[in-house]
Amino acid sequence: MNTFTRIAARVLLGAAALLPALTAAQTTDAYHSIQVFPVVVDTASFTQRFNLQNNNDYDIDLRVNYYPATGTTGVAITCPHVFINLASEKVFTSLRALCPALPVGSQFGFLVLTDQTVGNPGVNTFSGFSRVSNPQGNGFSVEAFAANQFNSAAFVVVGLRRLAATPSSPSFQTNCFFANMPLFDAGNTPASTNVHYTLTDKFGSQIGAGDIPLMPGQFTRLLDIFAAAGAPAGDYDDGMIRINFTTVSQAGLINFCTVQDNTSFGADFRIAKQTGGHTLFNPGLTPSAKDILAVRDVLVDHDALGRAFEIPPGVFSNTHVIYFRLPDYVSCEIINPATGLRADPSYGLEIRSAGPAEETYGGGNNAVALPPSAAPGYLGDTQNGANGESANGRAIIEVEDSETNSAANRPYKLHCRTGSGTTGYDMLRYKEPIGRF
Numbered sequence: 269m270n271t272f273t274r275i276a277a278r279v280l281l282g283a284a285a286l287l288p289a290l291t292a293a294q295t296t297d298a299y300h301s302i303q304v305f306p307v308v309v310d311t312a313s314f315t316q317r318f319n320l321q322n323n324n325d326y327d328i329d330l331r332v333n334y335y336p337a338t339g340t341t342g343v344a345i346t347c348p349h350v351f352i353n354l355a356s357e358k359v360f361t362s363l364r365a366l367c368p369a370l371p372v373g374s375q376f377g378f379l380v381l382t383d384q385t386v387g388n389p390g391v392n393t394f395s396g397f398s399r400v401s402n403p404q405g406n407g408f409s410v411e412a413f414a415a416n417q418f419n420s421a422a423f424v425v426v427g428l429r430r431l432a433a434t435p436s437s438p439s440f441q442t443n444c445f446f447a448n449m450p451l452f453d454a455g456n457t458p459a460s461t462n463v464h465y466t467l468t469d470k471f472g473s474q475i476g477a478g479d480i481p482l483m484p485g486q487f488t489r490l491l492d493i494f495a496a497a498g499a500p501a502g503d504y505d506d507g508m509i510r511i512n513f514t515t516v517s518q519a520g521l522i523n524f525c526t527v528q529d530n531t532s533f534g535a536d537f538r539i540a541k542q543t544g545g546h547t548l549f550n551p552g553l554t555p556s557a558k559d560i561l562a563v564r565d566v567l568v569d570h571d572a573l574g575r576a577f578e579i580p581p582g583v584f585s586n587t588h589v590i591y592f593r594l595p596d597y598v599s600c601e602i603i604n605p606a607t608g609l610r611a612d613p614s615y616g617l618e619i620r621s622a623g624p625a626e627e628t629y630g631g632g633n634n635a636v637a638l639p640p641s642a643a644p645g646y647l648g649d650t651q652n653g654a655n656g657e658s659a660n661g662r663a664i665i666e667v668e669d670s671e672t673n674s675a676a677n678r679p680y681k682l683h684c685r686t687g688s689g690t691t692g693y694d695m696l697r698y699k700e701p702i703g704r705f
Contacts, residue, residue: 295411295413297414298395298411298412299323299393299394299395300393300394300395300414300415300416301382301383301390301391301392301393301394302380302381302382302383302390302414302415302416303380303381303382303394303395303396303412303413303414303415304378304379304380304381304412304413304414304415304418304449304522305318305378305379305381305396305398305410305412305413306378306410306413306445306447306522306524306539307376307377307378307400307410307445307524307537308334308363308376308377308378308379308398308410309363309375309376309400310362310363310364310370310374310375310376311374311375311376312374313402313403313533314376314400314401314402314407314533315362315363315400315401316362316363316398316399316400316401316410317359317360317361317362317398317399317401318359318360318363318366318396318397318398319357319358319359319396319397319398320350320352320357320358320359320360320381320394320395320396321352321356321357321358321394321395321396321397322352322353322354322355322356322357322358322394323355323393323394323395324354324355324392324393324394325354325355326354326385327351327352327353327354327385328351328352328383328385328392328394329349329350329351329383329384329385329386329389330349330350330351330352330381330382330383330384330394331346331349331381331382331383331384332346332347332348332349332350332366332367332379332380332381333345333346333347333379333380333381333382333450334347334363334367334370334377334378334379335377335378335379335380335447335450335485335486335487336375336376336377336487337376337377337445337487337488337489338486338487338488338489339489340371340373340374340375340376340377341371341373341375342370342371342375342377343371344450344485345367345369345370347366347367347368347369348367348368349384350366350381352394363375363379366379376489377487378447378487378522380415380449380450381394381396381412382452395412396411396412397409397410397411397412398410398411398412400535400537402532402533402534404532404534406532406533406534406535407534407535408526408535408536408537409537410537413539415449415520418449418520418521418522419518419519419520419521419542419545419558419559420461420512420513420518420519420520420521420545420558421512421542421543421544421545421557421558422510422511422512422542422543422544422545423510423511423512423521423523423540423541423542423543424508424509424510424511424540424541424543425444425508425509425511425523425524425525425538425539425540425541426506426508426538427506427507427508427527427538428442428467428493428494428504428506428507428508428509428525428527429441429442429504429505429506429507429527430442430492430494430495430499430503430504430507431503431504431505432503433530433531438529438530438531438532439529439530439531440527440528440529440530441491441492441527441528441529441530442492442493442494442507442525442526442527442528443489443490443491443492443493443525443526443528444465444489444490444493444496444509444523444524444525444526445487445488445489445490445522445523445524445525445526446463446465446480446482446487446488446489446490446511446521446522446523447482447486447487447488447521447522447523448461448482448483448484448485448486448487448519448520448521448522449484449485449519449520449521449522450484450485451484451485458483458484459483459484459515459516460481460482460483460515461481461482461483461513461515461519461521462479462480462481462482462513462514462515463479463480463481463482463511463512463513463514463521463523464477464478464479464511464512464513464514465477465478465479465480465497465509465510465511465512466497466509466510467493467494467497467499467507467508467509468507468508468509468510469504469506469507470504470505470506470507470508472508475494475497475499475500475504475507476494476496476497476498476499477497477498478490478496478497478498479514482519482521484519487522493509493525494507497509509525509540510543511523511540523539523540524537524538524539524540525538525540526538542556542557542558544556545557545558545559546558547559547560547563556689557689559689560691560692561591561689561691562593562688562689562690562691563689563690563691563692564685564686564687564688564689564690565683565684565685566682566683566684566685566690566691566692566693567603567681567682567683568681568682568692568693569605569679569680569681569682571588571692571693571694571695571698572692572694572695573695575695575698576679577667577679577680577681577682577693578677578678578679578680578699579616579617579667579668579669579677579678579680579699580677580699581674581675581676581677582669582674582701583668583669583671583674583701583702583703584668584669584699584700584701584702585666585667585668585669585697585699585700585702585703585704586666586667586668586695586697586698586699586700587622587664587665587666587695587696587697587698587700588664588665588666588667588682588693588694588695588696589662589663589664589665589693589694589695589696590662590663590665590684590690590691590692590693591660591661591662591663591690591691592647592660592661592662592663592686592690593647593660593686593688593689593690594647594648594649594650594660595646595647595648595649595650596646596647596686596687596688597644597645597646597647597686597687598638598644598645598647598684598685598686598690599637599638599639599643599644599645599684599685600619600637600638600665600682600683600684600685601619601636601637601638601682601683601684602615602617602619602636602637602667602680602681602682602683603680603681603682603683604680605679605680605681610636610637610683611636611680612636613634613636613670613672614672614673615636615673615678616669616670616671616672616673616674616676616678617636617667617668617669617670617678617680618631618632618633618634618635618636618667618668618669618670618705619631619635619636619637619638619665619666619667620632620635620638620665620666620705621638621663621664621665621666622664622665622666622704622705623664624664626704626705628705630645632705633670633705634670634672638665644685644686644687647686664696665682665693666704666705667680667682668703668704668705669703671703
């Protein structure tokens with residue numbers, strides 16, 4: 269059993285309810301108290317059926333807000349509350365059934381549902397699923413997403429197409445949609461966010477670009493994104509769009525594209541994936557979600573209270589806690605702030621992963637990294653999760669004086685890389701006058 273498998277099997281203590289990054293059009297972490305349907309529609313070409321599920325052992329009450337797309341005749345609507353009995357499902361056969369005040373004619377936009385259950389509003393969870401279909405039954409699924417998954421990370425949508433019809437196939441068209449989450453805090457001042465997008469072909473060459481200013485609650489559709497971006501005429505297959513914001517406003521951006529055939533108007537739904545995000549633990553735009561609970565590349569030199577990572581002269585130790593996810597690969601190291609590089613053993617610090625009884629599972633005397641090699645170590649299979657419950661959890665990492673250079677104060681940074689994300693290294697014990705290993 270390698271170092272990180274042992275960490276996963278025995279050091280992960282209890283479940284960590286960490287929210288995942290928005291990485292797919294569907295997610296198994298589906299029960300939240302504020303949910304967003306990125307697109308809702310009621311037109312002659314498409315209708316939408318909704319399934320809302322209450323997983324609690326009591327009734328819940330949901331507030332429903334509809335935000336129309338630019339160019340429709342609609343206005344923002346507060347729809348009737350939805351009451352769902354305990355452990356049951358509520359079905360709406362159309363957007364108009366869910367929001368009866370929807371104006372006549374073609375309407376589409378996005379929908380926000382928020383728990384408003386009397387007594388403890390805002391913390392009761394539910395899930396949502398919908399199916400968008402044309403009159404022939406062709407269409408696509410749209411899950412409800414947790415509102416926290418929409419932010420100002422860098423996003424990408426792949427596999428975009430614009431193809432002319434042939435004797436054996438229909439023409440294909442890609443439409444892309446851009447929205448800005450509404451502001452729920454009345455004290456916030458609305459500010460416009462500029463969304464910049466670039467379009468590339470399958471070879472990675474840029475073929476177009478554009479900018480879209482969005483106020484909170486605004487939703488814009490660009491039909492034929494290749495034409496909207498100014499791409500040269502012709503067919504494109506496997507194109508890609510990159511989306512990022514270019515203003516100070518850190519908005520909650522909802523981005524996605526649909527690829528449709530122009531014969532049956534069958535389409536698919538492609539939510540934009542987060543490819544990089546600034547966070548407190550790593551201010552660079554690194555490959556990760558914009559989520560401090562799931563940073564792929566953590567470089568930090570202080571804890572949540574602002575206490576600097578350092579070991580004073582003499583025999584002292586710091587104990588850090590970090591949350592991992594299973595299965596995953598992990599590498600951690602002590603960084604010398606003066607050089608920005610992995611600390612040499614002569615710097616006087618050592619690192620280990622520790623168990624609940626202070627037993628060493630990885631690292632130890634004179635070790636400056638976990639694992640000691642440059643290659644990341646395997647954290648473990650899901651079945652080795654906390655208490656055998658297939659749960660993500662926490663691990664203990666200790667840094668202390670190695671008794672080779674105890675005369676100087678030694679500041680340090682911790683650098684950890686993972687495939688699926690981790691938290692920062694908050695402190696459990698700080699500058700304890702003890703050597704634990």
